Amino acid sequence: xxxxxxxxxxxxxxxxxxxxxxxxxxxxxxxxxxxxxxxxxxxxxxxxxxxxxxxxxxxxxxxxxxxxxxxxxxxxxxxxxxxxxxxxxxxxxxxxxxxxxxxxxxxxxxxxxxxxxxxxxxxxxxxxxxxxxxxxxxxxxxxxxxxxxxxxxxxxxxxxxxxxxxxxxxxxxxxxxxxxxxxxxxxxxxxxxxxxxxxxxxxxxxxxxxxxxxxxxxxxxxxxxxxxxxxxxxxxxxxxxxxxxxxxxxxxxxxxxxxxxxxxxxxxxxxxxxxxxxxxxxxxxxxxxxxxxxxxxxxxxxxxxxxxxxxxxxx
Amino acid sequence: xxxxxxxxxxxxxxxxxxxxxxxxxxxxxxxxxxxxxxxxxxxxxxxxxxxxxxxxxxxxxxxxxxxxxxxxxxxxxxxxxxxxxxxxxxxxxxxxxxxxxxxxxxxxxxxxxxxxxxxxxxxxxxxxxxxxxxxxxxxxxxxxxxxxxxxxxxxxxxxxxxxxxxxxxxxxxxxxxxxxxxxxxxxxxxxxxxxxxxxxxxxxxxxxxxxxxxxxxxxxxxxxxxxxxxxxxxxxxxxxxxxxxxxxxxxxxxxxxxxxxxxxxxxxxxxxxxxxxxxxxxxxxxxxxxxxxxxxxxxxxxxxxxxxxxxxxxx
DNA sequence: CGATCTTACGGGATTCGTAAACATA
DNA sequence: TATGTTTACGAATCCCGTAAGATCG
Numbered sequence: 001x002x003x004x005x006x007x008x009x010x011x012x013x014x015x016x017x018x019x020x021x022x023x024x025x026x027x028x029x030x031x032x033x034x035x036x037x038x039x040x041x042x043x044x045x046x047x048x049x050x051x052x053x054x055x056x057x058x059x060x061x062x063x064x065x066x067x068x069x070x071x072x073x074x075x076x077x078x079x080x081x082x083x084x085x086x087x088x089x090x091x092x093x094x095x096x097x098x099x100x101x102x103x104x105x106x107x108x109x110x111x112x113x114x115x116x117x118x119x120x121x122x123x124x125x126x127x128x129x130x131x132x133x134x135x136x137x138x139x140x141x142x143x144x145x146x147x148x149x150x151x152x153x154x155x156x157x158x159x160x161x162x163x164x165x166x167x168x169x170x171x172x173x174x175x176x177x178x179x180x181x182x183x184x185x186x187x188x189x190x191x192x193x194x195x196x197x198x199x200x201x202x203x204x205x206x207x208x209x210x211x212x213x214x215x216x217x218x219x220x221x222x223x224x225x226x227x228x229x230x231x232x233x234x235x236x237x238x239x240x241x242x243x244x245x246x247x248x249x250x251x252x253x254x255x256x257x258x259x260x261x262x263x264x265x266x267x268x269x270x271x272x273x274x275x276x277x278x279x280x281x282x283x284x285x286x287x288x289x290x291x292x293x294x295x296x297x298x299x300x301x302x303x304x305x306x307x308x309x310x311x312x313x314x315x
Numbered sequence: 316x317x318x319x320x321x322x323x324x325x326x327x328x329x330x331x332x333x334x335x336x337x338x339x340x341x342x343x344x345x346x347x348x349x350x351x352x353x354x355x356x357x358x359x360x361x362x363x364x365x366x367x368x369x370x371x372x373x374x375x376x377x378x379x380x381x382x383x384x385x386x387x388x389x390x391x392x393x394x395x396x397x398x399x400x401x402x403x404x405x406x407x408x409x410x411x412x413x414x415x416x417x418x419x420x421x422x423x424x425x426x427x428x429x430x431x432x433x434x435x436x437x438x439x440x441x442x443x444x445x446x447x448x449x450x451x452x453x454x455x456x457x458x459x460x461x462x463x464x465x466x467x468x469x470x471x472x473x474x475x476x477x478x479x480x481x482x483x484x485x486x487x488x489x490x491x492x493x494x495x496x497x498x499x500x501x502x503x504x505x506x507x508x509x510x511x512x513x514x515x516x517x518x519x520x521x522x523x524x525x526x527x528x529x530x531x532x533x534x535x536x537x538x539x540x541x542x543x544x545x546x547x548x549x550x551x552x553x554x555x556x557x558x559x560x561x562x563x564x565x566x567x568x569x570x571x572x573x574x575x576x577x578x579x580x581x582x583x584x585x586x587x588x589x590x591x592x593x594x595x596x597x598x599x600x601x602x603x604x605x606x607x608x609x610x611x612x613x614x615x616x617x618x619x620x621x622x623x624x625x626x627x628x629x630x
Numbered sequence: 631c632g633a634t635c636t637t638a639c640g641g642g643a644t645t646c647g648t649a650a651a652c653a654t655a
Numbered sequence: 656t657a658t659g660t661t662t663a664c665g666a667a668t669c670c671c672g673t674a675a676g677a678t679c680g
Contacts, residue, residue, distance in 0.1 A: 007398045010325035026660060036647050041661065051402065053409045057596040060654045060659045067599035068408050075401025082397055083322045086390025087366065093383050094368045281372040284382035341635060354671050356636065375634040375679045
């Protein structure tokens, strides 16, 4: 236990020792160790010198453990076994047979394409434990900062000494309205075109709302309601309570026969999504694997929801 | 467990790893490992290559374990601890803080000076377990042959491929008789001088009896009784039931005011005592220590019992 | 720019293999 | 005498330390 005293064993020596204890023959044990017999002999001699006692009784006809050698034998077995188990455990992580990845991301992203990526990831690596924190942008970043999450996908560009944000994709905004709404006929509606109509807002601390407010300043939409969940927005729009403006990545919420969408090309109204991770520590093998699949799995054509309304944008 | 796969860790590497994990600084960990910093760096790099994954996240300002490194850390600690425990266990045996010695010897020797030697040995090395088999000569040898005993002290010269007998000491025989017995006045009594008197014999399978029979052939003593234990012989002699002839090393049994002893100088009547051990395996550290003390502790003047009757012989 | 890790490279110790000597049954 | 271990010695390898280079805060 002390302070790491000077033991100088190597796996080499210990395996040689175990081989000799097993075969009771320098010649055969040397072969098993892939060594010439004299080299093997020297190895054992060195080990005995280090331990300070003869571990084998030997003559040209007979090799066997001494009492002290038997004492050593059990320990050597345990050391080698522990080494192998240790290596195996790490290798399991390298081979993605074990591990854990935690992702923090915006609720507006968590229900869209992410489940597909995670499902594929889980099918490919069923032994990797997955955690998803679907929280608002600020919390996302906090999760990464504190280490609870390996990666965050959020709309905030953070560029601090500890955190690093890589552009992940851009997200254009769409008008959503109940079928038949007059705005749907207007080509390229501008912010002021929306002012006459009741508007369903997301709460002020959502990144969607913040982008929207910034793009419409100094205009104020005619807020009829403020809700927390996009699914709720959809319900309201479908019921004809009002219109709304949401990012392309959330359009899957609005797949409904009674709802139509239109791309908006307003200056500044483009949400940037970032992949955020800690600057000081690399990703674990498992996190790296998920990271790659997240990048590979992102929608190449933002603004083109799976099977729906017209309008397409590139980032 | 597999068949001892190719793990190539050394205590060196693992201790370096643990130092780095502890100090989180290459410079300080290198110092703790008594290595130059670049050499230390290379050591870690080699280890990471062997394991197949980066174990530390590092920048010039920050060093910390990766997820995989933490997995490795526990194992490395256990390996080093096991190594140290193993070495410590063997060292305990070398330092005679642990171990076991088994001696087999003739009953005629087991109660004499041996207890003193064992007592001194036990005082000096209280952690060494001692075993004594006080059995007849043939059994003594068998105990050594089978490995139950490390050493035997017996009267049989064995010179087989497996066993080796070193002369230990010689043991001259003494007449023992009750005070006032007529034989005591006769100088240098011969075998035939004993014929008129009742004789207390030991049983025929004792080495004492065999020596005696050989030396008196073809004469036959006038056997009044045959007993197994020397203590019994003593009792009989003290009671005046008869005389007997016993080796010097057993004379301590006959320390009694009513008994007197006389050396006998008959040709061939000298018992040789041998130290017997296996030829193929050396003595354990503990056995070797006892061996040396047995040799050192033997009576230099055989035939001169501690504080008694006259007569002295050298071997 | 200062502290710290990495790369480059030459020297030295360790370890290996071949060949010969040695020991034991 | 035959099998198997130890010794001798030259060669390849590995490991270390110094010095220069790169990087992060």
